[in-house]
Amino acid sequence: MPQPLTALIPRLREVCGDDGVITEQHRRRTYESDGLTYHASTPGVVVLPTSTEQVAAVVRLCAESGVPYVPRGAGTGLSAGALPHSEGVLIVTSRMRRIIEIDVDNERAVVQPGVANLEVTRAAAPHGYYYAPDPSSQQVCSVGGNIAENSGGAHCLKYGFTVNHVTGLEIVTPQGDVVRLGGKAADAPGYDLLGAFVGSEGTLGIATEITVRLLRAPQKVRTLLAAFETMDAGGSAVSSIISAGVLPAAVEMMDALSIEAAEAAVACDYPPGAGAVLIVELDGPAADVDAQFDRATRMCRDAGAFEVRTADDAGERARIWKGRKSAFAAVGRISPAYIVQDGVVPRTALPEVLSRIAELSAASGIRVANVFHAGDGNLHPLVLFDDSEPGASERAAEVSGKILDLCIEHGGSITGEHGVGVDKACQMPEMFSPDDLETMDLFRSAFDPGGIANPEKLLPTPRLCGERPGVRKGVHPLVAEGAAEQF
Amino acid sequence: MPQPLTALIPRLREVCGDDGVITEQHRRRTYESDGLTYHASTPGVVVLPTSTEQVAAVVRLCAESGVPYVPRGAGTGLSAGALPHSEGVLIVTSRMRRIIEIDVDNERAVVQPGVANLEVTRAAAPHGYYYAPDPSSQQVCSVGGNIAENSGGAHCLKYGFTVNHVTGLEIVTPQGDVVRLGGKAADAPGYDLLGAFVGSEGTLGIATEITVRLLRAPQKVRTLLAAFETMDAGGSAVSSIISAGVLPAAVEMMDALSIEAAEAAVACDYPPGAGAVLIVELDGPAADVDAQFDRATRMCRDAGAFEVRTADDAGERARIWKGRKSAFAAVGRISPAYIVQDGVVPRTALPEVLSRIAELSAASGIRVANVFHAGDGNLHPLVLFDDSEPGASERAAEVSGKILDLCIEHGGSITGEHGVGVDKACQMPEMFSPDDLETMDLFRSAFDPGGIANPEKLLPTPRLCGERPGVRKGVHPLVAEGAAEQF
Structure with a gap:
């Protein structure tokens, strides 16, 4: 253990x-990775504070001694x-x-950071309210x-991401x-650092008390599952629904391979022979949901759905969602290992990108299962x-990287x-210009001049990525120059 | 004209x-204030660029020579x-x-910054879309x-502020x-500097190209105007509507004095004898709007409305909105001068705050007209x-300040x-702690180490506010310390 850390322990x-x-090595190892287990590293020491003051x-101890820290939920x-x-x-x-x-x-609602999402x-439920962001891991994630x-989660199409639900x-x-x-108010004077903090991946500090918006539980929820022969047909149903101005709470799609995996894992009993399954969920005032639900059902049939199932109560909904919610874990049934990728394209580019992914898969011999919002x-x-x-x-990592490209x-x-x-x-440098990244780095340095908060996350560093344009080198020189001019 | 500015002009x-x-003094004076005319100052020089490059x-010229600049729409x-x-x-x-x-x-939609809101x-209208944020000045504001x-605007209750509609x-x-x-996407990796930039009042830079969300024009819009004898009765109608889970596009209220002003200015013909007028607008799918509209109407009557008018087409809607939209300017008809204040309270504190404002007004002999979202x-x-x-x-300014308190x-x-x-x-120091303001100042300095972008706006400075806790003194010492440690 390096000296500064050893000296810190009695004070911690x-x-x-x-x-x-x-401090015991075997207990520290419990924390060596998050859900992405192929990156692992045993922490120097683990602390479990119970209050903001702690x-x-x-x-402050870390800052004084220049020891880096990583927050974890x-x-x-x-x-x-x-x-x-x-x-x-x-x-x-x-x-x-x-x-x-x-x-x-x-x-x-006002909560401490370790509270599980669900x-x-x-x-809130006894009062008729709920918290909207619903990542798949919502039972356990903090x-x-x-x-x-x-x-995000399946419902961020309609309800937005976490940032849209945090007010303080x-x-x-x-x-x-x-x-x-x-x-608690919807807006405050001054810089909206709240928005910048949400999604900052622990590099700007640690949230110790969180105020979130609660939404009224919708009067009605209806869900449909439509089975198509091809992904193209499913995609065309999605286009019709969205361009008709229907705003579902969720629109999820799975391809044949992910349906196969879900079937193997949880026997979700989706329509046999489907090349694509589409789940559309509508929520809101009853009159509106009913009208929109009929339109969405019709549009699925018009796009070629050979079977449409509908769910009107919680039990039926759970059956429809079962395959989708288990899809990531289910893939373990049909493959010894897999990478979960996460990328975004403008909705209009979906068909093109999906067919390019299929080409990549065919050319490399690496199977790709598609599950997506x-x-x-x-x-x-x-x-x-x-x-x-x-x-x-290595070949899988290459395909996964090319999908992001x-x-x-x-x-x-x-x-x-x-x-x-x-x-x-x-x-990050493939997506942002050197000026863009420098601006982000200036921002990070304003909060964390010592570079101790979750270092080497979020922005590229030479140690991780080698020397190339747009890779951060510590506090940006402009901060130093600007400061030097004034003092 | 100070020397650095004179030297800059040929280069500009x-x-x-x-x-x-x-550069001519009489032309520069056109720009001496914005809509808040009691602050005025003639600019050193005015430039009218036509492109991002300009x-x-x-x-860059300002930065090189340390000359401050102010952006204006x-x-x-x-x-x-x-x-x-x-x-x-x-x-x-x-x-x-x-x-x-x-x-x-x-x-x-992607637009240049000088485009008028409307x-x-x-x-977008020919395609069936619209841009939601609608400040009262939307015909001219940029x-x-x-x-x-x-x-914001009258409809931000349902649709949010500008920040909720800018994606790039x-x-x-x-x-x-x-x-x-x-x-164009809903979310991007890295810091959400977009959210922090929106509302930064020109202190972090100038937006030169703006991508905003367009919303589908609602299928139906219905508006009601309800007249009450007292503000309390109107306020209780608002509480019933919101707590029943109806989410109107707009809920506006005016008191007797602002109704009197609007009547004098535009003859809006609101129900005579009203101590409060409430405007409730609902938009969305027709079936839903009709159902909610009936509920809202009933709740107004239950709360004691002695007259409820409804509008189903654009002409009727315009008549209802006429008094409200003209209210600020209309006050000129009943008073030689006035201050438009802008403050927020949690909705549940509205009745208490309104009665305290009435007490302030009575005690000072200064009339206060209330118009509010x-x-x-x-x-x-x-x-x-x-x-x-x-x-x-001075007495008016004091009352206005006490309202913010x-x-x-x-x-x-x-x-x-x-x-x-x-x-x-x-x-700002009345609302934020010294630590809060220091954090904002660090952020500002990260973008603008030279302090040239719209100086003396947004954060308190000793020159403006005197020496007191939480007042910024230039680049925050932590930036300088942090930088010095690293270089």
């Missing part, structure tokens, strides 16, 4: 108590955003799981982690200051490979909802 | 052409955010008014100015770099006074949609 114990500091004191992230630093402190929020307030009058809805990654934060900055951004063009290709076969993982080429993005983390930091 | 002419640079070249702002600097360059975007693209497939809707101030920006930073934030607690009290009466303007006391905010500008910079 003073702050978090003996049971709030983990978080601030830990961060439930560890379900998929971009290695919570990959620990081997010479740093891992700050885990799992003991901060108090729901502080359900403010029904102002339609807000717990917010559970606490609200603090959702803030870090600006998490208490944060601990990388200098250990406790700062408030926003509040069709309504907003957020793809989750699952790149399948056998890790016991020499060279297979396709997204960028078509005016899309390298991540829709999983974040950049360590995993995609080196691809 | 090289960039913008002779007719793009205004804006970037002008800003249509000059309709209400917080003196575009107040010129007497020794600086005023960069006016009025010649950048091209609608670059209406992208119907992706539901986006022009976006006009260009989209660039809307970005700077994060403008090309900006010129205070160093003269051209940077892209976001794009009742649905989201955004108050626009009009503080009336006679500027020929000695001491009256009331807003802060009740957990609200010092501005809802007009921004901070020069006008409220000194009140």
